[in-house]
Amino acid sequence: MPRFARARALLLVLALPVLAACAHQFDARSVGVPVTMAGANAQPAQGERFEVTTRAVFLLWGTVPVREPALEKALAAELVDGTSVADLRIRVRSRWSDVLITGLTLGIITPRAVTYEGVIVGRTR
Numbered sequence: 001m002p003r004f005a006r007a008r009a010l011l012l013v014l015a016l017p018v019l020a021a022c023a024h025q026f027d028a029r030s031v032g033v034p035v036t037m038a039g040a041n042a043q044p045a046q047g048e049r050f051e052v053t054t055r056a057v058f059l060l061w062g063t064v065p066v067r068e069p070a071l072e073k074a075l076a077a078e079l080v081d082g083t084s085v086a087d088l089r090i091r092v093r094s095r096w097s098d099v100l101i102t103g104l105t106l107g108i109i110t111p112r113a114v115t116y117e118g119v120i121v122g123r124t125r
Helices: 003-020 096-104
Strands: 048-059 064-067 084-093 109-121
Touching (some): 096 109
Antiparallel strands (some): 048 109
């Protein structure tokens, strides 16, 4: 195998974790109540608005999840039978402190802030 081919193969192997790092997957099936991402623009959902920020932490440049965000944990008390979540919006971002931690650890620890916004429909007080 030529030297350049080995170098390219090594570069590809080293680049794969970076390309796949910090990929978030959000699964609404585990929440236990109906969840919709967007409703009709003409009629916004009626109910109690919420905004919850949780933390996600990854190791080794984002390839190993340590703590993943979960909507069902963040809203456990509010999501009961007969309720649903409408107009759900999910934002994943790096705060300045997240970037600082990632830089100081050379990417070994990679935190992220995940914010859930939406409306809880059908909740009675």
